[in-house]
Amino acid sequence: MRVAVLGTGMVGTALATKLAELGHVVTMGSRSADNEDATRWASQVGGEASHGTFEDAAAAGQIVVNATAGGASLDALSAAGERNLAGKVLIDVANSLDSSGGMPPTLSVMGDDSLGEQIQRAFPEAMVVKALNTMSCRVMVDPARVPGDHDVLICGDDESAKAGARELLASFGWPERSIIDLGDISAARGMEAYVLLWLRLFMALDTGDLNIKVAR
Amino acid sequence: MRVAVLGTGMVGTALATKLAELGHVVTMGSRSADNEDATRWASQVGGEASHGTFEDAAAAGQIVVNATAGGASLDALSAAGERNLAGKVLIDVANSLDSSGGMPPTLSVMGDDSLGEQIQRAFPEAMVVKALNTMSCRVMVDPARVPGDHDVLICGDDESAKAGARELLASFGWPERSIIDLGDISAARGMEAYVLLWLRLFMALDTGDLNIKVAR
Numbered sequence: 001m002r003v004a005v006l007g008t009g010m011v012g013t014a015l016a017t018k019l020a021e022l023g024h025v026v027t028m029g030s031r032s033a034d035n036e037d038a039t040r041w042a043s044q045v046g047g048e049a050s051h052g053t054f055e056d057a058a059a060a061g062q063i064v065v066n067a068t069a070g071g072a073s074l075d076a077l078s079a080a081g082e083r084n085l086a087g088k089v090l091i092d093v094a095n096s097l098d099s100s101g102g103m104p105p106t107l108s109v110m111g112d113d114s115l116g117e118q119i120q121r122a123f124p125e126a127m128v129v130k131a132l133n134t135m136s137c138r139v140m141v142d143p144a145r146v147p148g149d150h151d152v153l154i155c156g157d158d159e160s161a162k163a164g165a166r167e168l169l170a171s172f173g174w175p176e177r178s179i180i181d182l183g184d185i186s187a188a189r190g191m192e193a194y195v196l197l198w199l200r201l202f203m204a205l206d207t208g209d210l211n212i213k214v215a216r
Numbered sequence: 217m218r219v220a221v222l223g224t225g226m227v228g229t230a231l232a233t234k235l236a237e238l239g240h241v242v243t244m245g246s247r248s249a250d251n252e253d254a255t256r257w258a259s260q261v262g263g264e265a266s267h268g269t270f271e272d273a274a275a276a277g278q279i280v281v282n283a284t285a286g287g288a289s290l291d292a293l294s295a296a297g298e299r300n301l302a303g304k305v306l307i308d309v310a311n312s313l314d315s316s317g318g319m320p321p322t323l324s325v326m327g328d329d330s331l332g333e334q335i336q337r338a339f340p341e342a343m344v345v346k347a348l349n350t351m352s353c354r355v356m357v358d359p360a361r362v363p364g365d366h367d368v369l370i371c372g373d374d375e376s377a378k379a380g381a382r383e384l385l386a387s388f389g390w391p392e393r394s395i396i397d398l399g400d401i402s403a404a405r406g407m408e409a410y411v412l413l414w415l416r417l418f419m420a421l422d423t424g425d426l427n428i429k430v431a432r
Binding site: 106107201 | 317322323326327328362363364365366369371396397398399403405406407409410411412413414415416417419420421423425426427428429430431432
């Protein structure tokens with residue numbers, strides 16, 4: 001499949017690399033066509049991996065992954081272009097982390113709204129699935145890093161888009177039993193708010209190789 | 217031990233009942249000395265169980281449990297009286313749920329502050345330990361309701377107070393390995409924000425008998 005990964009940071013790189021390893025044709029998107037990180041990534045991965053602007057990437061992808069910083073996501077997606085997102089599964093892994101008040105960060109949107117909902121509202125023809133934002137990028141693409149059973153949460157308004165996201169997650173190594181569908185995109189409020197707990201777990205346990213299992 | 221439980225709702229009742237079963241001398245506190253729920257609770261439990269105003273309860277308790285609604289907690293604790301909280305372990309299980317915008321609720325304090333911190337700031341001589349706010353009251357006092365391993369989070373500024381909270385949690389049935397200390401009281405930001413995810417898990421899984429296990 002042709003996949004656009006928007007974002008050239010750790011998260012975008014980890015996802016783009018995994019997707020390329022799985023045989024997908026990945027275009028990494030960034031603000032400028034000659035982004036250094038994206039250029040290096042594409043040359044390291046080789047094969048059909050490429051890079052370009054947000055617009056180039058989104059136009060090329062059958063699926064779009066938003067791995068930009070949460071505070072920049074709406075701008076990045078606007079640059080990608082509404083027409084390049086329409087009708088596509090848009091997997092949003094971003095968090096609206098706000099470090100302006102110091103560390104640890106808080107979130108710039110939370111409680112009665114979420115970044116996932118903001119993106120769905122701004123791009124109503126995209127099929128947004130919130131996923132993977134509840135863990136480090138290493139765990140996203142290699143769940144076995146964390147011992148034992150643990151879960152990945154998804155939510156979104158479109159059932160077929162969530163089915164597509166499930167397949168992608170399964171290809172990353174997530175067992176079917178570990179994928180929990182929380183319902184429509186408003187559940188992103190819970191998935192994003194959890195990140196504030198994740199930060200505290202990371203600080204207290206001194207490892208990012210952690211995740212939650214929902215016991216029930 | 218003599219324990220004050222502030223709050224006469226489901227959470228306060230569940231905790232007060234468990235504490236009485238464990239042999240503690242429990243005083244349930246509420247706004248008025250003749251609160252119906254508290255009166256009924258004390259007569260049903262019998263023995264040394266009693267009820268009274270927030271002030272009566274806090275004065276009687278060697279440990280104080282805040283099980284009032286989060287939006288009313290600061291007022292309830294003010295009524296309890298700073299001198300009745302000073303030097304005591306104050307276990308805060310409350311969440312600042314705000315349903316004014318409809319269901320599911322959001323939180324009235326979150327992100328760069330928390331109810332736990334607000335309470336610690338308002339009552340600097342109390343030793344606030346945030347605990348148990350991340351689950352239903354049934355699970356709080358009967359962790360075995362939820363199958364498998366799952367965890368209870370605590371945080372607070374005073375180590376001895378947290379040691380006391382650990383003992384209480386152990387007496388409720390929480391194994392030592394399942395008690396995760398997240399550090400100082402500012403970690404309440406994470407514990408309280410998680411409640412927005414708990415609500416979504418509750419809605420999607422249609423059970424309150426759920427909790428998280430931190431895999432690592």
